[in-house]
Every structure is written in C-alpha cells, then in structure tokens.
Amino acid sequence: MLVFVTASLLPGDIGRNILGPFASESDVAIFNKAAGVDRPLITQYLDWISSFLRGDLGTSLQYRVPVSDLLGPSFVNSIKLAAVAFAIVVPLSIIGGTVSGLRRNSVTDRVITVTGVSFTAIPEFVTAIVFILLFGLWLGWLPVSATAPEGSNVFTQVEYLLLPSFALVAVLFGYIARITRASVIESVDADYTRTAYLKGLTKKQVVSRHVLRNSLLPTIAVVATQVGYLIGGLLVIEKLFNYNGIGLRIYTAAVNKDYPMLQSGVLLVGIVYLLATLVADILYSLLNPRIRVGGDQ
Amino acid sequence: MSAMTDDAAGFEPDAGLVPSEAKIARREMVRQLLRSKTFITGNIIVGFWIFWAIAGSRLTPDDPLEQTDNILKAPSSAYWFGTDQFGRDILSRVLAGATSTLTVAPLATLIAIVCGTAIGLVTGYFGGIADETISRFVDAVLALPLIVIAVSVLTALGSSNVTLIFVIGLVFTPPVSRTVRATVLGERQLDYVQAAQLRGERAPYIMFVEILPNIMGPIVVEATVRLGYAIFAIAGLTFLGFGVQPPSPDWSLQISENYTLLNSGTYWWTVLFACVAIATLVIGVNLIADGLQQVVDE
Numbered sequence: 361m362l363v364f365v366t367a368s369l370l371p372g373d374i375g376r377n378i379l380g381p382f383a384s385e386s387d388v389a390i391f392n393k394a395a396g397v398d399r400p401l402i403t404q405y406l407d408w409i410s411s412f413l414r415g416d417l418g419t420s421l422q423y424r425v426p427v428s429d430l431l432g433p434s435f436v437n438s439i440k441l442a443a444v445a446f447a448i449v450v451p452l453s454i455i456g457g458t459v460s461g462l463r464r465n466s467v468t469d470r471v472i473t474v475t476g477v478s479f480t481a482i483p484e485f486v487t488a489i490v491f492i493l494l495f496g497l498w499l500g501w502l503p504v505s506a507t508a509p510e511g512s513n514v515f516t517q518v519e520y521l522l523l524p525s526f527a528l529v530a531v532l533f534g535y536i537a538r539i540t541r542a543s544v545i546e547s548v549d550a551d552y553t554r555t556a557y558l559k560g561l562t563k564k565q566v567v568s569r570h571v572l573r574n575s576l577l578p579t580i581a582v583v584a585t586q587v588g589y590l591i592g593g594l595l596v597i598e599k600l601f602n603y604n605g606i607g608l609r610i611y612t613a614a615v616n617k618d619y620p621m622l623q624s625g626v627l628l629v630g631i632v633y634l635l636a637t638l639v640a641d642i643l644y645s646l647l648n649p650r651i652r653v654g655g656d657q
Numbered sequence: 658m659s660a661m662t663d664d665a666a667g668f669e670p671d672a673g674l675v676p677s678e679a680k681i682a683r684r685e686m687v688r689q690l691l692r693s694k695t696f697i698t699g700n701i702i703v704g705f706w707i708f709w710a711i712a713g714s715r716l717t718p719d720d721p722l723e724q725t726d727n728i729l730k731a732p733s734s735a736y737w738f739g740t741d742q743f744g745r746d747i748l749s750r751v752l753a754g755a756t757s758t759l760t761v762a763p764l765a766t767l768i769a770i771v772c773g774t775a776i777g778l779v780t781g782y783f784g785g786i787a788d789e790t791i792s793r794f795v796d797a798v799l800a801l802p803l804i805v806i807a808v809s810v811l812t813a814l815g816s817s818n819v820t821l822i823f824v825i826g827l828v829f830t831p832p833v834s835r836t837v838r839a840t841v842l843g844e845r846q847l848d849y850v851q852a853a854q855l856r857g858e859r860a861p862y863i864m865f866v867e868i869l870p871n872i873m874g875p876i877v878v879e880a881t882v883r884l885g886y887a888i889f890a891i892a893g894l895t896f897l898g899f900g901v902q903p904p905s906p907d908w909s910l911q912i913s914e915n916y917t918l919l920n921s922g923t924y925w926w927t928v929l930f931a932c933v934a935i936a937t938l939v940i941g942v943n944l945i946a947d948g949l950q951q952v953v954d955e
C-alpha cells in the first residue's frame with residue numbers, strides 16, 4: 361500500500377540541490393551518477409525497496425552516512441515525545457469524556473465539550489506557541505526547549521517534553537473526549553445499565569463495571585486512529601521545538617531533497633501507523649468478547 | 658431543472674411537486690439555522706475574516722508590506738499590535754493575512770468536494786469492481802498521515818500556493834469520497850432511484866440529477882468540516898515553509914518568521930496576534946459546521 365506514495369516521489373535535480381547553485385554542470389552529473397539518481401526511476405525504486413526489505417535503508421544524500429544511523433535515534437526521540445503525549449491525553453480525555461457523558465448537558469459538560477472542540481480545531485503550532493509564552497516564558501514553570509541536557513535522568517527528560525506534548529494533547533483531547541462522551545451516553549441509556557441499577561448496584565459499581573467497560577471500546581479504536589494525526593503533528597512540533605525526532609528528520613530530508621532519508625522516514629512512519637491500527641484491532645477484540653473468534657457464546 | 662423537463666415530460670405533476678416540497682424543506686432548514694446560536698456566532702466570526710480577506714491591504718491602517726524604521730515596537734497607540742523585525746505594522750499584517758488562508762483553503766476544499774463527490778457517487782452507485790478498486794486505493798492513501806503525504810508530494814513538485822491547493826485538494830478527496838459513498842449506498846435503495854432506473858434513465862443522469870440533490874445536506878456538512886481541516890493542514894504546511902512564501906502577510910508565515918524571537922519572552926506581539934487570528938477563524942468554521950450538522954441530522 362505504501363508503495364504508491366513512495367513511488368510518487370519524483371526526484372528533482374538532487375546533485376544540484378546538494379552541491380549548491382555554484383557547482384559546475386559536470387560536477388553535478390558526476391554526483392548524480394555516483395548516487396545512482398541518474399538511472400530510470402523504476403530501477404532506483406526496485407533497488408531501494410529490495411534493500412529496504414533486507415534492512416538496508418541506504419545512505420543519506422545529505423549527510424553521507426547510513427540512513428538507519430540517523431533515523432534510529434530520532435525514532436526513539438519521537439517515541440518518547442509521543443509516549444508523554446499519550447500518557448497525558450488518554451487518561452485525561454477518558455476522564456473528561458466520561459464526566460461530560462455522565463452529566464450530559466450540564467455546565468461541566470458544556471465547558472469540557474466546547475474547550476475540547478475548540479482546541480482540536482486549532483493548529484498545534486498555534487497552541488504550542490501560546491503555551492510556550494504562557495508556561496515557558498511568562499510563568500517560567502516549564503523549560504522552553506524540548507531537548508533535555510545530555511545525561512539527564514528520566515524525570516528531567518519528561519519535564520522537557522511536557523511543553524511540546526501539551527500542544528499535541530490539546531489537539532487529541534477533543535477527539536478522544538468526544539468519542540468517549542458519545543459512547544458513555546449510549547451505555548448510560550442502555551438496558552443493561554438500567555438492569556444493573558435495578559439489581560441494586562451502587563452508581564460507582566454501575567459506572568465502572570458496566571458503563572465504562574462498554575464505552576471504552578470505541579475510545580480505544582479512536583486512540584489508534586489518532587496515531588496517524590500524531591505523526592503529522594510531530595512533524596510540526598518537532599520543527600517548532602527543533603527536537604531531533606523522526607518528524608524533524610522527514611522535514612529536513614524534504615527540504616534538502618534527501619530522498620533515501622525521506623523515503624525511509626515516510627515508510628517507517630507508515631509501518632508504525634499500520635502497527636498501531638493492528639494493535640487497536642487486537643485490543644478491541646480482547647476487550648469485546650462479542651467479536652472474539654470462537655468465543656464462549 | 659429546465660433542461661430535464663423535455664425528458665421527463667410524462668412526469669409533469671411529479672416534476673412540479675418535488676421542487677416545492679424541497680423548497681419547503683429548505684426553508685425550514687434555513688429557519689432552524691437562523692435559530693442556532695452556534696451557526697450564527699460562527700458566521701459572524703468567519704464573516705469578519707471574509708470581509709478582511711476581500712478588503713485586504715486596501716483598508717488596513719498601514720501597508721502590510723511597508724518596512725519602516727520602527728523595528729519591533731511594542732503595541733502602542735500608534736501601532737496597536739506593535740511592529741515586526743522589519744518595522745511592519747502587525748495589525749495591518751494580521752488583517753491582510755486573512756486573504757491567503759481564505760483563498761487557499763476554500764479552493765482546496767472545493768477540489769476535494771468536487772472530486773470526492775464524483776468518486777463517491779460512482780463507487781456507491783455502481784458497486785462491484787469499480788468500487789473495490791477505487792476503495793482499496795482510497796484505503797492506501799488513507800494509510801499514511803495526510804501531512805506526511807503532502808510534505809512528500811510538495812517536495813517532489815516544489816512549493817507554491819497552486820501546488821498546495823492541488824495537493825491538499827487531492828489528499829482530502831479520499832475521505833470525502835468515503836462519506837459520499839456511504840450516503841449514496843443508503844439512497845440507492847430508495848424508491849425514486851428505482852423509479853428512475855425503470856424509466857430507463859442513464860446512470861450519469863440518475864447519479865447527478867436524481868441522487869446528488871438529495872445528498873446535498875451531508876455534502877455541505879462534509880465541506881465545512883473539510884474546510885476546517887484544510888485550514889489546519891495548510892497552516893501547518895505553510896508554517897513548515899511549503900506554502901505561501903514571504904513577504905506575504907499570511908498568519909502561519911508570520912508565526913514561522915517570528916517565533917525564533919520568542920526566546921526571552923519579549924516580542925510576544927509578533928506571533929500572538931497571528932495565533933489568535935488563526936484560532937478564531939478555525940473555531941468559527943467549526944461552529945458553522947456544528948450548526949449545520951445539527952440541522953441536517955434532524
């Protein structure tokens with residue numbers, strides 16, 4: 361599936377781009393030949409895909425080092441940032457969505473829903489800048505840079521990642537909370553909830569055993585689809601904070617027409633996205649006995 | 658409608674009845690929209706920005722591109738929103754900045770809606786192999802984050818406003834076609850479609866003249882929702898440098914040009930007002946979308 365996208369990358373003049381506008385025509389030709397970018401596109405493509413499958417991502421045209429050496433650490437950095445963002449947003453939006461679902465149409469519900477919807481619509485770099493101004497510069501609570509000093513412990517690293525992850529949290533919160541709210545409302549109205557009340561369970565028991573267990577299913581599905589957005593968001597946020605993650609790598613590769621790097625980065629991101637969808641499907645079936653193949657029923 | 662009266666001559670009473678019913682329904686819809694606070698508020702906000710998008714630099718207090726010696730002045734009575742690193746008046750730049758966003762995003766949305774509706778109608782109406790093939794391709798495109806596709810394609814084709822419009826338009830086509838397809842699947846079973854088929858109407862006629870007017874509601878909602886996403890995506894791409902180029906007073910561009918000045922917390926005015934402008938516009942568009950959705954769903 362990903363082949364379509366990578367195949368659509370039509371190289372411009374790569375040699376010209378890397379050697380700069382003052383390099384002579386012949387130097388450019390020599391460079392292009394050495395890098396193998398003067399060959400027909402389809403040959404380059406087949407070559408690249410076969411080495412990718414063997415684990416060889418090729419050599420970065422810009423840095424002249426193997427792509428995997430650069431992508432590896434950046435990937436780890438992005439995972440850290442994404443993990444912090446998810447660790448904040450998932451519990452927060454589930455609580456938010458549940459509260460507003462249980463107190464439908466109350467003031468609390470309105471506030472949560474309106475805030476969520478508004479933040480979801482605002483581009484992440486806009487919220488990020490407002491957060492930087494507010495928490496980073498005026499209040500001075502959080503470090504403005506995303507990269508913790510060399511060799512700092514986990515807590516310091518997380519502290520540095522808080523500000524960049526807030527912007528991602530702001531965008532994701534609305535989506536997840538809205539889905540949670542809708543499914544909480546649905547299960548509150550369901551017959552099994554009434555039955556649970558009628559058999560004398562307390563509200564707390566009903567919510568935790570019946571309402572939440574049923575309404576978290578769609579939430580999990582939506583969390584996984586948001587991984588796709590998150591990757592796009594990382595591109596912008598990592599650029600804004602100049603944080604060495606996969607998004608910044610893809611961005612830099614795109615700007616410098618570093619095709620091996622760009623293709624590998626995009627493909628890697630695609631794989632992560634597919635894996636996330638797969639994990640969501642598995643989780644979904646684990647939590648929902650109704651769609652489990654060969655279940656007790 | 659007048660073009661089809663010859664074809665449908667035998668169905669004169671029907672042809673006369675359908676539009677009037679539709680007109681009543683439409684009037685009712687408008688009445689509901691005018692009572693919706695969300696819809697009205699959204700329209701006021703978006704209307705404000707549309708006004709400035711059209712007026713542009715003609716009505717701004719200063720020329721948004723004019724450089725002066727008053728560099729990085731804080732907001733004052735002379736410069737309400739302060740000045741940037743080239744001494745340009747930020748109030749004028751923020752107001753004139755509406756133009757680029759409100760041209761690129763609606764045009765991209767228009768492309769997505771037109772292409773997506775056509776594809777959705779064809780796949781939903783015919784089903785079968787055409788549907789299978791196109792739907793698998795749509796799945797393939799949706800398998801990657803939109804921004805990542807856009808960045809890759811813009812790298813290959815070069816950055817400009819026109820490319821950006823087409824890239825966003827095409828990237829947004831699959832999701833639109835998916836929504837339209839789902840709606841068409843529901844309509845296809847209805848009596849009026851079968852009646853048209855029995856009359857011997859050709860498929861394009863049934864799709865575009867019979868079905869299309871009946872699914873306009875969901876399409877309009879989809880268009881407003883997409884417009885919100887388009888502004889979001891275009892803002893991000895412009896911020897990364899793949900869209901409008903300097904010295905345009907575009908909001909995202911202002912932010913990307915000035916955010917490095919933020920380090921010490923001074924010069925906040927160079928970015929904050931552009932941030933507020935983008936935020937109000939997208940919230941306005943989303944309010945309109947919410948209002949429409951509620952009315953169409955009922």
